Amino acid sequence: MTIQQLESLLNINLPSKEQTILLDDTQITVKRDDSIHSIISGNKWRKVKFQLLDALENNTKHIISFGGGFSNHLHALGYYCRQLNIKLTAIVRGDYSQNLSPMLQDLIAWKSDIRYVNKLTYQARTDSYLNTLQTEFPQALIIPEGGSSHFALQGVGELISELSQEYDYIIAPVASGGTLAGLIQEVSKQSLKTKVLGIGVLKGQGYLEDLVNDLLPKEHASSNWQIMHDFHFGGYAKKNAELIQYCDKFYQQHKIEIEPIYSGKLFYAIELLIQNTYFPKSSRILALHTGGLQGTR
Structure with a gap:
């Protein structure tokens, strides 16, 4: 493709x-x-388009990424993944489970998996927590916050x-x-x-x-x-x-x-x-x- x-x-x-x-x-x-x-x-398309193409070429079935409760990046990524039949795990800063934002409601409708993490865990998304996710999901593509x-x-x-x-x-x-x-x-x-x-x-x-x-x-x-x-x-x-x-x-x-x-x-x-x-x-x-x-x- x-x-x-x-x-x-x-x-x-x-x-x-x-x-x-x-x-x-x-x-x-x-x-x-x-x-x-x-x-x-x-710009959310421009920033991830080549990563998505690479994911499809490598038959990637799972993408993980990060953002807040109103994230444009996670919203766009959730839509792509739904359309391309790729599982998305969204790591969300803060617990919105009892007060879902419209963005999170869309992710749920698009069958994304949402994980709420506290601020301290989220701050480790480029080092220790990233390593934890890579160990837990070795086959997943991890895309940085904002793409x-x-x-x-x-x-x-x-x-x-x-x-x-x-x-x-x-x-x-x-x-x-x-x-x-x-x-x-x-x-x-x-x-x-x-x-x-x-x-x-x-x-x-x-x-x-x-x-x-x-x-x-x-x-x-x-x-x-x-x-x-x-x-x-x-x-x-x-x-x-x-x-x-x-x-x-x-x-x-x-x-x-x-x-x-x-x-x-x-x-x-x-x-x-x-x-x-x-x-x-x-x-x-x-x-x-x-x-x-x-x-x-």
């Missing part, structure tokens, strides 16, 4: 469109990865070749680092002058940069990127009335749905940067809408 056949099987609509809007009287382009599928969320692995970089990087022009800035939200790393690597591969900007959606100065650097191969390390840390509104999934009102106003003006966890913080940041004349005049700016709308239910 090719990646194109897999995308056809799952009804993935790529390439996603580029849509021009005005923010504070400045023209920017939105890469609408939120629109590639009615259920699958934006951010070295596999993710190739899938995200394909986005660059879909673009209609070379941009001066590509801007994306950052949480687990895979999307930004994929963009940086492909810009480096193609020797583009594009600057890649990340908008940190959680408190993590230094931490987020380390996540990105750990994913980047040395030959594609670059200095032409930056993560901005002034727009997280207090931390991951933190929001206030101003941000919620901004998301509502953005939809009214542009008819593009955004939410306060990822895309709302992204566009809020871009608009404020424009107002503060961060971008040189006539800059070509691309904002990557990574989806995530289901997480607000």
Whole structure:
């Protein structure tokens, strides 16, 4: 099976469109990865597509991955696995068993196995707990939280070749680092002058940069990127009335749905940067809408 056949099987609509809007009287382009599928969320397909293809080619019957109770990554993965007849074990941070989120209700409907773990166990998902899972399920494919692995970089990087022009800035939200790393690597591969900007959606100065650097191969390390840390509104999934009102106003003006966890913080940041004349005049700016709308239910 090719990646194109897999995308056809799952009804993935790529390439996603580029849509021009005005923010504070400045023209920017939105890469609408939120629109590639009615259920699958934006960049969640790009980050796991090659891992899924590898799983199918190796006849993998079981996938394990990690996330919170509203995780876009687990939601998308649960859907893929149901469609491809692969068992999913979702390791969920916190016990939602008596108060299921809409995301977890979907996973149950898709026959996923859910394991609730405490915060301490979840924090060990990259070392001791990971080893425990690998011992318990030696035949399973374990995908990192958010799908951010070295596999993710190739899938995200394909986005660059879909673009209609070379941009001066590509801007994306950052949480687990895979999307930004994929963009940086492909810009480096193609020797583009594009600057890649990340908008940190959680408190993590230094931490987020380390996540990105750990994913980047040395030959594609670059200095032409930056993560901005002034727009997280207090931390991951933190929001206030101003941000919620901004998301509502953005939809009214542009008819593009955004939410306060990822895309709302992204566009809020871009608009404020424009107002503060961060971008040189006539800059070509691309904002990557990574989806995530289901997480607000």
